[in-house]
Amino acid sequence: MRFVAEVREQPAALLRVLAQAGDVEAAARALVARRPAVVRLVGHGSSDAAAVYGGYAFGLLPGWTALRDSISLAVHYDAPVDLRASAVIALSQSGRTPDVIEYVERARARGALTIAVTNDDESELAAAAEVALALDAGEERAVAASKTYTATLATLALLAAGCAGRGSEMASGLARTASLLADVLDPVERAVGPVAHALGDVGRMYVIGRGVESATAREMALKLKETCRVAAEPLSATALVHGPVAALDPLFPVWAVVSRDPALASVAAACTRAAEAGATLVASGSAAGDIAEARWTLPLPAAPLPVLAPLLSVLPGQLFAARLAAVRGLDPDRPAGLTKVTLAS
C-alpha cells in the first residue's frame, strides 16, 4: 500500500527538510527584512491543514500575525486589498493548484513578498513566487498526502523559528522529532488495529483538537473522508460544544487529539461533553491518558518542542485511516473520484 509506505517514510522526509535548512533560513531573512504586518497562508486539502499549523507556528515563535487567507477574495472577486505590508506563504504539494498559483501571481503584483512551499521546485507555483522552498520529500504517489504534509509542517516550523532567531534550536528539535516518529511507527500501527475493527461500520465522526492541534484534527478528518468514506468533520474543541455536540450518539464517535499543552483543559472539557452525549471517544496524543472517558487511548511521546507536537500527533490518524480503509474493503491509494493533482479551482 503506497499510502502506508509513505506514512512510514515521514521520518526520512523530515530529515530531508533539515537538509534544506539553509534555503529556509534565507527565506526567513527575507521575511524578517520585510517584517510583514500579516503573513497570509493559502492552500487546499492537506495544504490547508498545514496552513492552520503555520498560523500557530508564526504566532508562537516570532509572535507574528499569520492567518489563512481567502483565495476567492483575491482570485474570484479581485478585492482591492493593499498587500505591500504582507507576505504570502502558498502551500501545494504538486505546485499545480490553479487558484493557488493565481492567488500568488495576484498577491505578488499587489506588492506581497511571496513564498511557495512545494514538493516540485520546477512547478508553476514555484516559478510564480519570489521565493520557492522545496520539500524534497520524494515523489508522493498515494492520492492521500502524508509525508508531504509533515514535511510542510516541518518547513513552516523552521521558517517561523528562523524569523524568531531560533532556527538551530528548531532544527535540533526536528531531528529529534524524526527519531521519535520512527520509534512509534510500529507501536502505533499495532495500536490502531482494534480501534479500526471496532469502528468498521462508522459513517460519521468528529475529530477535535485545539490550538496547534487544530491542524491535526483537520488533516486526520480529511484522511478519513478521502480514504474511508467517513463523514469526518474537524472541529475545534470549543466549536464542538457550540452546537455540533447535539448530533452525537453512540454510533457517532469523537476522535480527540490531546497534547500536553496550554489548550489541554479545553479539549478535556469537550471530551467530557462528548461522552455525556453518548459518543464513543478515541483519544490520541501525548496527553491522551488524561481523557478518562476514552474507550481507546493511543498515547504518544511528548515532542521536543511543544510546537512540533502535530508532526507526531497526525500519525495515529494516518495509520487508523489506512487500517479502517482495509477493514471497509477500500483501497486508500485509490479514493473514489480523486486524482493526485486537483486542477479545479
Place this chain on the structure above:
Amino acid sequence: MRFVAEVREQPAALLRVLAQAGDVEAAARALVARRPAVVRLVGHGSSDAAAVYGGYAFGLLPGWTALRDSISLAVHYDAPVDLRASAVIALSQSGRTPDVIEYVERARARGALTIAVTNDDESELAAAAEVALALDAGEERAVAASKTYTATLATLALLAAGCAGRGSEMASGLARTASLLADVLDPVERAVGPVAHALGDVGRMYVIGRGVESATAREMALKLKETCRVAAEPLSATALVHGPVAALDPLFPVWAVVSRDPALASVAAACTRAAEAGATLVASGSAAGDIAEARWTLPLPAAPLPVLAPLLSVLPGQLFAARLAAVRGLDPDRPAGLTKVTLAS
C-alpha cells in the same frame, strides 16, 4: 416553534439594525481613524460563521484585511503578538462566551481597538470592548440562532460599508433586503417541505459555498447538526474537490449555496463533481437554476448588493432544518445537550 418564529422575525430584526446605523457609523469612524493593518474577527458557532462573512465584507467594501483570528493563540498560549495595528470585532449573541471575553480583554491590553457586536449591550463582552454595538434583535429564545445571525451580518455589512464611505448605500440595500426576505418567507417555507421529506433519513451531508457564501454554508451546516442531528460539514466548493468528494454516495447529499457572483463557476464545477460521485444535489440561492444536476432547486431573488446575498441565502437552510427536524421527530428548540448560552471555553 420558537426557532421558526424567530426565523420569520428576521426582516424586522434587519430593520432594527438599521435603527442602530448611527452607532455603527460612529464605530466605522473609529476604525477609519485607526486604519488597522488587520481586522481580527472572533466568535463561536453562528458567530464564527458571521466572522467568515465579515472577512468578505471588509475585503470587498473598504478593501481591508479582515480575518478570523485564533482565540486559543491569545487566550491559551498567550502568544506575544503586537496588536497596536489591529482592530478586533468580537461576535457573541449572548455577550457571555468566556473565551471571547478573555480574548477581547487581552487584545485590548495589547493595544487593539476592540469592538463587540452582541444582542445584550449590558453583557460582560459589551463592557470588555472599547466600542459595543447592540444588535437589538429582541430576545432570541431558540437555542439555534437565526435572527441574531442575520442581524450580525447586517451590522458587519453596515460597518464595513461605513469604512468605505458607503454607509447610506448599504442602509438602503439592507432595507430592500429586509423587504425581499419578508417576501420569500412563505414560498421558501413551502418549497423546503418536499426536500425535507425526501431527505428524512439522511445522516451525512456537505453544505458547499464559496466566497461570501462560505459563511452561509457554515451556518446552514451548523443548523443541521444542532437541530437535525445530521453530520453536515461545511466546505468551500474547492475544498470539496480536494478530497472530501471521495466520501460521497447517493445517500450522502450535497447542498450547494449558489449565488450569482464571481465565485459561481467554482461552485458549479464542484456541483458537477458531486453529481459524478453519485450524490443527490440540492441547490439554493439566486443562481440555483444554473445547477442542471440539482434534484431540487430553491431559487431566491438577487440581493440589492452582491455582498448582501448571504442575508437571503441562509433562509432556505434555516427553514429546511426546521422542517427536517420535524420530519425526524426532533424539537429544534431543544437540541440534545445544548443550552442557549455556552459557558465552556
